[in-house]
Amino acid sequence: xxxxxxxxxxxxxxxxxxxxxxxxxxxxxxxxxxxxxxxxxxxxxxxxxxxxxxxxxxxxxxxxxxxxxxxxxxxxxxxxxxxxxxxxxxxxxxxxxxxxxxxxxxxxxxxxxxxxxxxxxxxxxxxxxxxxxxxxxxxxxxxxxxxxxxxxxxxxxxxxxxxxxxxxxxxxxxxxxxxxxxxxxxxxxxxxxxxx
Amino acid sequence: xxxxxxxxxxxxxxxxxxxxxxxxxxxxxxxxxxxxxxxxxxxxxxxxxxxxxxxxxxxxxxxxxxxxxxxxxxxxxxxxxxxx
Numbered sequence: 001x002x003x004x005x006x007x008x009x010x011x012x013x014x015x016x017x018x019x020x021x022x023x024x025x026x027x028x029x030x031x032x033x034x035x036x037x038x039x040x041x042x043x044x045x046x047x048x049x050x051x052x053x054x055x056x057x058x059x060x061x062x063x064x065x066x067x068x069x070x071x072x073x074x075x076x077x078x079x080x081x082x083x084x085x086x087x088x089x090x091x092x093x094x095x096x097x098x099x100x101x102x103x104x105x106x107x108x109x110x111x112x113x114x115x116x117x118x119x120x121x122x123x124x125x126x127x128x129x130x131x132x133x134x135x136x137x138x139x140x141x142x143x144x145x146x147x148x149x150x151x152x153x154x155x156x157x158x159x160x161x162x163x164x165x166x167x168x169x170x171x172x173x174x175x176x177x178x179x180x181x182x183x184x185x186x187x188x189x190x191x192x193x194x195x196x
Numbered sequence: 197x198x199x200x201x202x203x204x205x206x207x208x209x210x211x212x213x214x215x216x217x218x219x220x221x222x223x224x225x226x227x228x229x230x231x232x233x234x235x236x237x238x239x240x241x242x243x244x245x246x247x248x249x250x251x252x253x254x255x256x257x258x259x260x261x262x263x264x265x266x267x268x269x270x271x272x273x274x275x276x277x278x279x280x
Contacts, residue, residue, distance in 0.1 A: 152237045155215055169218040172226050176234035184239050 004063045004083050005174060007050075008108070009090030010101045011069035014125040014161030016050050018090065019064045022167040023052025029066075045069070049076055054171065062171065074108075081112045086174045087120045089154075090161070091138070094129035099141050106147060119177035120149040123159035123170050150177065151186030205261050206243035208272035212236035216269050228252055228260055236270060243272075 007015040030048035050066030138156040247257035
């Protein structure tokens, strides 16, 4: 079996690095030299997609896609999101307003995949660069807004994209969420009543 | 949270309080830990049924539940009614 996991998130949140850290194949990427304001953040940026593969036990594998972070390449989101079985949203804790970026991507997901039927795991990078802001702000924000994916509040973890074990743990959580969402689907009250 | 002795964990409905952080303590058992937490995040479950639901050897599941409980990541909410 193969499952596609899509990494999304703003520029500089560590999507390409995360896939490079965990992939069992050489990552196919479409990074080019940044020529616009992105150059202030980093020298190269993804314009199409990253592709990596993580081999699991047996013949199972995770296909890892990385979406471009810039909104002007949002046509790639339309192509990549319908193929995904799980979403990883990467956020840069050191950015000016990470909660606004979280809201933006929640809206992007809601517009393209209504119903929040895919598991979502949120990986927060650069946590050490903004230590005065606790990681709990994301979960509190999600809970205040009542954001649920597959019936649960998305799990938020600190990740260093450069460290394979961090990315592995994030993907273990994703795979576990995918399994549980499939085996124990949340039945809405309306459906439950209709079944009686 | 309700305090429970080690033997009582398996008889009680367990809830997820928080996911454990990635650390050396959980490293080797991370695949089981993440599955247990993902289950409890969506469905509080009786301790003794968790190894059956997740197809984890009972002795491994039990020791992981003990460790998760000892570190405050799961908590028992209600004891199973005694029948007989």
